[in-house]
Amino acid sequence: MKDLISTIKNDKPICMVVHNNPDPDALASAGGLKFILRKKGFKNIKIYYDGLVGRAENQEVLKILEVSLFLTANISSPKKYQYILVDCQPFTGNVTLPNGVLPIGVIDHHRKRRKTFQVPYYDIRPDYGACSTIIYEYFSSLDISIPTNIATALCYAISSETQNLGREGSQADRKAYIELxxxxxxxxxxxxxxxxxxxxxxxxxxxxxxxxxxxxxxIGVVMEELPYPDFAAQMADFLLRVRNMTWSLCLGTFKDVLFVSIRTSNTQADASKIIKKIMPKHGASGGHDMIAGGQVKIDKSDRSVVRTIKNEVILKMIRTLHANDVPNIVKLISNEAFPLS
Known part of the structure; x- marks a missing residue:
């Protein structure tokens, strides 16, 4: 953290950017980091994002943090700012940066991407279950007292990201959670x-x-239109709770993007590799061992093409899990045949 502080210039405003459609981990991490940097004398800091904060839990985290979010599309004169990415990495398809911008810092808990090596400061810890744990450790290393609202947001984010430490929670996550x-x-x-x-x-x-x-x-679900992008992840989490199911898949469109989320209860799996296999080549994807997501731009006006893409994602998922199967897919509620058409 001290290396990041030494990298930041005092005379330039800071744009802190989280991934598109930010979740509690991204919001809490950005809110906590903003508080730390203010304590260290940096005053001109804003948090930017793209998409929506749609899920009710995510909106509550924003209320707790009492921070304002700004859309990256509204950044004027982008070259005059310095950028720090939180809970994401540059040029991965799930974060929006102005053209020609390279961040000065990246803090994330996903696997390190090649472009991240170009950034002056990066702290990437893929063995951590939550980015919020990294931010908690920054507070501790700098001996800065954590305000109640930020402690609440960080603790909830760790719990949400790791499903109460039962999904990819590390020793560091457990320590942070208990102390918070x-x-x-x-x-x-x-x-x-x-x-x-x-x-x-x-x-x-x-x-x-x-x-x-x-x-x-x-188990899975296909939706014509998502109410908000994070609904895909929300349903993937929800459906995985159905007995005897070890994988879940949710896909649906929001505006001109198809969102795909997968989850597994198999601790030996690698969901990030599977999402790469099932997504169209021109899409973007990423994740961890037990959770992953992807997105791809589509032309919603051509409904037959969109349906074909969705069907291909489902079939690739099934064949990745069950090679050479000719699947007999069934509707969850009625037990009727599920049409791929």
Whole structure:
């Protein structure tokens, strides 16, 4: 962290950029890092993103942090800023940067990408389950007291990212989580874990279940239109809880992008490799051993092409898990044949 501080110039404003459609880990990490940098004398700092903060839990994290987010599309004169990426890496397809910009710093817990080596400062820890754990360790190493609201957001983010430390949680994540528990607000944590849900969410959940399918140990859902991009990950997490299922797949479109999320309960798997196999070649993907996601631009006006792409993703997923199978896919609710057409 001290190396990052020495890399930052005092006379240039800071754009802190999180990945598109930011989740609790990205939001909490950025909020915590912004607080640290302010404590170190850097005043002109804004957090930028692209997409939506759609999920109710994510919106609660924003309320806890009491920070404002700004769209990267609204950055004017981008060359006058210095950029720090949080919970993402440059040129990976899931973060939006102005053209011609190279960040001065990258803090992430995903596998290191080649372009990241060009960045002056990077702290990449793929063995960590959450980026928020890295930020917690920055607080500790600099002996900066963590405010209650940031402690709450960081703790929830670690819990959310690792499913209460049961999914890819490292010793560092466990240590951070336990120590943050003594500093947070349990009322804020409860509101974030169990937010009020809109009627639209219930309607979308119903729609997803009606479009859900399964084949052997794979369960999934195909949606024509997602209510927000993170809904794909939300449904992949939800469906994996169905008994006897060890893999889940959710895909759907939002505007002109097809989003794909996969999850597994197999601790020996590598979801990041599987997502690369099933995504179209012109798409982008990334992830960890047990969670992964991808996206690809599409022309929604050509519905037959979009449907073909979705079918190919499903079939590639099945054949990756069950080589040479001719799948008999079944609807989850009715047990009728699930049409790939």
């Amino acid at each position: 528990l003594s500093r947070l607000s349990f009322s804020q944590l409860s509101r974030t874990q169990y937010p009020k849900l809109s009627k639209d969410f219930v309607s979308n959940l119903s729609r997803a279940l009606l479009n859900a399918f399964y084949y052997k140990n794979l």
